[in-house]
Amino acid sequence: MLNISNRPLTTADFPEFASENAAFQKELTLVAHYNNAHKGIIDTDFIQWALDNSISYRVVHWFIYDFSGVDDEKILCFLDGVFNHYTMYYDESNNCLKFKFKDAAGDLNVDYTEDYVLAGIAFEGTEPPLDIDTVFSKLQLQKSIVDVKQKHLIGKVPEGTHKFLHALNSAKVESVLTDMLSVDNLYIHWSAINLLYYSRVDIVDSVLSVSVYHNEIKNVLFKYAQRDEDYILPLLARYNYPNIDPGKIKEYCVAMVNWIEGIASDDVDDEFLLEFLRQELKASGRKEDIPFLIDNEDHILIDGFAADYMSRMGIFQGSTHVFDEISEVQEVLESTPIDGEFLFYRAAFRFEKSHDSKWLQLCDIVAGIMASFFTFANRVTVEECILIFGMINAQQKRNLILLHRLMKKSTDKNMFFTQKSNVFSQTEVCVFIGKLAERFDAADSKPE
Numbered sequence: 001m002l003n004i005s006n007r008p009l010t011t012a013d014f015p016e017f018a019s020e021n022a023a024f025q026k027e028l029t030l031v032a033h034y035n036n037a038h039k040g041i042i043d044t045d046f047i048q049w050a051l052d053n054s055i056s057y058r059v060v061h062w063f064i065y066d067f068s069g070v071d072d073e074k075i076l077c078f079l080d081g082v083f084n085h086y087t088m089y090y091d092e093s094n095n096c097l098k099f100k101f102k103d104a105a106g107d108l109n110v111d112y113t114e115d116y117v118l119a120g121i122a123f124e125g126t127e128p129p130l131d132i133d134t135v136f137s138k139l140q141l142q143k144s145i146v147d148v149k150q151k152h153l154i155g156k157v158p159e160g161t162h163k164f165l166h167a168l169n170s171a172k173v174e175s176v177l178t179d180m181l182s183v184d185n186l187y188i189h190w191s192a193i194n195l196l197y198y199s200r201v202d203i204v205d206s207v208l209s210v211s212v213y214h215n216e217i218k219n220v221l222f223k224y225a226q227r228d229e230d231y232i233l234p235l236l237a238r239y240n241y242p243n244i245d246p247g248k249i250k251e252y253c254v255a256m257v258n259w260i261e262g263i264a265s266d267d268v269d270d271e272f273l274l275e276f277l278r279q280e281l282k283a284s285g286r287k288e289d290i291p292f293l294i295d296n297e298d299h300i301l302i303d304g305f306a307a308d309y310m311s312r313m314g315i316f317q318g319s320t321h322v323f324d325e326i327s328e329v330q331e332v333l334e335s336t337p338i339d340g341e342f343l344f345y346r347a348a349f350r351f352e353k354s355h356d357s358k359w360l361q362l363c364d365i366v367a368g369i370m371a372s373f374f375t376f377a378n379r380v381t382v383e384e385c386i387l388i389f390g391m392i393n394a395q396q397k398r399n400l401i402l403l404h405r406l407m408k409k410s411t412d413k414n415m416f417f418t419q420k421s422n423v424f425s426q427t428e429v430c431v432f433i434g435k436l437a438e439r440f441d442a443a444d445s446k447p448e
Contacts, residue, residue, distance in 0.1 A: 085126070
């Protein structure tokens, strides 16, 4: 994580913001003593020392970024997550509890193009920067609604309409997005899991013997598995994937090799990656070794999403995390320690009932919008986007601009406010939509 070689730190180096603040001066003096006593060698041990000595995020950031010259966004955002305190509210969308084969024929229990999304609101400190009651009063919803959901803002989605485009067509969504953008230290965060991609990664991780092309091979497998789902899904289900009988490992690998050999690849890059995977599958079949595809439960492709909650707490360790009451998640979080390489065990969490918390209700709206966005990106190509967004109306355009501004504001604050499956095709669409929103924004900002 940290591997820094510093020169000695003296009071002459102290930043201007400490000149009139005794607390900052005291912290900087401690940091200088640490730096100099360790001969300028700064590693991950410094983080634990700084936490133990209550060194503020502002001083840590100055020491690492300004004095030590570390300009690595991942490191700086990690430090923000450890030392800075956010209050983070969460809600889910598209939680199928388990993603699985319903039967040996390969039928799935849910539509795999609908990403699981865990998303919500974050603000610095503990005092909300926004009057949440005012946000909801502007929506003029029926007084009988005590637990506001995204559906109350966008209504019923017409048959054949993309939910994302329908959400963009809502004046109430515009009101909410505008309010969230109106304050400086309020952000959105989101994590999106592509079900089909995530449930296939162990195929690659179980056979690759070298640490190259992992993402590329996972994506080429995803691409052709999606294209050939009527064949590959029954094949996997027949072998009780992801729980291959040890006596059938060779047979399973041969079946996968035969499928790959029948693929007509789109280009030479895909052909190379498929051949790489084919050879690795052949080698694993000979060794009868696929470590991540044994000792699992038959047909359970994803066994719940509580790990996503723990991942968020592992990144934003200095924060308070507020979750909607979901028994399956509560049981796991209260019985399973957060796992990871760089953990300092600082995250606090609690559960609240959504009908008692307008912040959680706001998270439902955010999670719903983000889930529809990623589902849309799963179902269309860039070429189709060009046609679709060439026909959107003024309301949809305004909301697209506002959503992009809010997403960018959030990721500019901390890149880890966003997490998503590394699906190249989906990312390509998301990036295109972002650039399109920026073009719309720039055009609307031009003087008449």
